[in-house]
Amino acid sequence: MRQAVDYLPRRATDLVTEALDDTRIVIINGARQTGKSTLAARCLGDRPDTVKRYLDDPRTRASAETDPVAFLDAPGTMLIDEVQRVPELWLAIKNTVDRDPRPGRFLLTGSARLLGLSTLPDSLPGRSETIELFPLSQGEIRGAPDGFIDAAFSEGNRLRVSPSELRRRDYSNIAACGGYPEAIRRSAPRRRAQFFKSYLDDIISRDIHQVADIQRHSDMRRLISTLAAQTGGLLNYSRLSSDLGIPTSTIRDYIGLLELVYLIRLIPAWSANGTTRAIGTPKLIFNDPGLASHLVTGITNDATTGGLIETFVLGELVRQVTWSQSMARIHHYRDRDQYEVDAILEDSAGRVVAVEVKAAETIRTDDFRSLRALQRRIGDRFHAGFVLYCGDQQLPFGDGLSCLPISALWTTGPTE
Structure with a gap:
C-alpha cells in the first residue's frame, strides 16, 4: 500500500x-x-x-x-x-x-x-x-525533533544548537518543495509545478466556491500571484488596490477568503505598554512556501528570495506553535522608528522570544539592531533574541542575543 x-x-x-x-x-x-x-x-x-x-x-x-x-x-x-x-x-x-x-x-x-x-x-x-x-513541517519530513520554540523558552540565551551544512541555496530549494505530502513525493520540479497548478485551480474552483460567490476568478488569481511576490511583507490593502485596479473592499474580502481556506496566514502585529510606537499592520505569509515559490517562478531577486525564506521560517514557527508546550502566540513587530522584528513569540507569562530572519550566509552586528531596540524597550520580559540565517554556526552577539542556522528550527529538541 x-x-x-x-x-x-x-x-x-x-x-x-x-x-x-x-x-x-x-x-x-x-x-x-x-x-x-x-x-x-x-x-x-x-x-x-x-x-x-x-x-x-x-x-x-x-x-x-x-x-x-x-x-x-x-x-x-x-x-x-x-x-x-x-x-x-x-x-x-x-x-x-x-x-x-x-x-x-x-x-x-x-x-x-x-x-x-x-x-x-x-x-x-x-x-x-x-x-x-498545516503542510508538513521539516521535522515531520526529516524525522527531527521540531522543538525550537520550547527549547528557546526553556533555555533562553543558554540555548545551544548544532552546526548546519545547509546554505542559502539549500534553504531556497527546501522552501520550494513546500510541505504538501503529494508535492514532496514528486522529486521532479516539473511534476511539483503541475501539482501546485492543479492545487490552486482546486482552491479557487472548489474551496472558495463553497464559501463565497466569486464573480471574477481572474481578479482572485491576480491577487494571489501578487501576494506571493510580497509574501513575508506587511499587508497594504490600499497599495494592492492601486496596483491591481480592484476596489479596496474587494481586496479585503478576497484576502479574508484566502485566509479562510488556509492559503495564506496573517501574522498579527505585537505591542506592549513599553512599545507604544508599534504599528498595527499584519504581516502576510503563504501557509506553504512551495506554492508561493511556484507562483513567483522566473522572478529572481534578493527581495523575492528573502521573502520566501522568511515565509518558510515563519511557517515553521506557526506549525510549532500548535504543539509547543509553552503555549506561545506568534506576532511580528514594527514601530514608527523603523525597528522591526519578524517574529515575536510570547508565552502565557509574558516572556518574549524574538526572532529575526536573514537570507544571508554571514551576519553583521547591525543585523541585531531591532532586537537590541526591543530588548531595551521591554526590559526583563525579553527572554532571548535570535537571528536565524543561512550560515553554518551559532555565534553570540551580546547579552541574550545570538545567531543560529535556520535548521535549528527542526534539529533542536525540547529540553526537560
Missing part, C-alpha cells in the same frame, strides 16, 4: 487523540491536501463502534442534507470528513452532543476555518476543540 509506505507521522496525532478522550467534538481544520482525512482515520485507531462519513461522496452528502439527525446516529465516534460541505449538520451535531455529552462523539475535518463560515448557524463554545493541520 503506497499510503502506508509514504505516510509521515504527524505531531497533531497526539493532540487529536488526547482531545477525543475529554472533548465532545474534535475538529481538524486545515488546507486541502494536508492529510486531514488520513490523520483522522489513524487517530480513530481501534476505537470501538466508529463510523466514517465522507461528504465528498455525493450520495453521502445527499443523505446528510436530507435527514441530518438520522445521519448522525452512531454508537461510537463518528468521523465526518469535509463537514463544511453540509452546513445543515451543524445544529444537529450541537443538539446531539447536548443530549449525550460523552467525549469523543464527533471527529470533524474541514478545509476551511469552520467557525468563521457565515453559513454556519451557531458556534460550539465549551463543546469542541479545534486542531489546525
Whole structure:
C-alpha cells in the first residue's frame, strides 16, 4: 500500500487523540491536501463502534442534507470528513452532543476555518476543540525533533544548537518543495509545478466556491500571484488596490477568503505598554512556501528570495506553535522608528522570544539592531533574541542575543 509506505507521522496525532478522550467534538481544520482525512482515520485507531462519513461522496452528502439527525446516529465516534460541505449538520451535531455529552462523539475535518463560515448557524463554545493541520513541517519530513520554540523558552540565551551544512541555496530549494505530502513525493520540479497548478485551480474552483460567490476568478488569481511576490511583507490593502485596479473592499474580502481556506496566514502585529510606537499592520505569509515559490517562478531577486525564506521560517514557527508546550502566540513587530522584528513569540507569562530572519550566509552586528531596540524597550520580559540565517554556526552577539542556522528550527529538541 503506497499510503502506508509514504505516510509521515504527524505531531497533531497526539493532540487529536488526547482531545477525543475529554472533548465532545474534535475538529481538524486545515488546507486541502494536508492529510486531514488520513490523520483522522489513524487517530480513530481501534476505537470501538466508529463510523466514517465522507461528504465528498455525493450520495453521502445527499443523505446528510436530507435527514441530518438520522445521519448522525452512531454508537461510537463518528468521523465526518469535509463537514463544511453540509452546513445543515451543524445544529444537529450541537443538539446531539447536548443530549449525550460523552467525549469523543464527533471527529470533524474541514478545509476551511469552520467557525468563521457565515453559513454556519451557531458556534460550539465549551463543546469542541479545534486542531489546525498545516503542510508538513521539516521535522515531520526529516524525522527531527521540531522543538525550537520550547527549547528557546526553556533555555533562553543558554540555548545551544548544532552546526548546519545547509546554505542559502539549500534553504531556497527546501522552501520550494513546500510541505504538501503529494508535492514532496514528486522529486521532479516539473511534476511539483503541475501539482501546485492543479492545487490552486482546486482552491479557487472548489474551496472558495463553497464559501463565497466569486464573480471574477481572474481578479482572485491576480491577487494571489501578487501576494506571493510580497509574501513575508506587511499587508497594504490600499497599495494592492492601486496596483491591481480592484476596489479596496474587494481586496479585503478576497484576502479574508484566502485566509479562510488556509492559503495564506496573517501574522498579527505585537505591542506592549513599553512599545507604544508599534504599528498595527499584519504581516502576510503563504501557509506553504512551495506554492508561493511556484507562483513567483522566473522572478529572481534578493527581495523575492528573502521573502520566501522568511515565509518558510515563519511557517515553521506557526506549525510549532500548535504543539509547543509553552503555549506561545506568534506576532511580528514594527514601530514608527523603523525597528522591526519578524517574529515575536510570547508565552502565557509574558516572556518574549524574538526572532529575526536573514537570507544571508554571514551576519553583521547591525543585523541585531531591532532586537537590541526591543530588548531595551521591554526590559526583563525579553527572554532571548535570535537571528536565524543561512550560515553554518551559532555565534553570540551580546547579552541574550545570538545567531543560529535556520535548521535549528527542526534539529533542536525540547529540553526537560
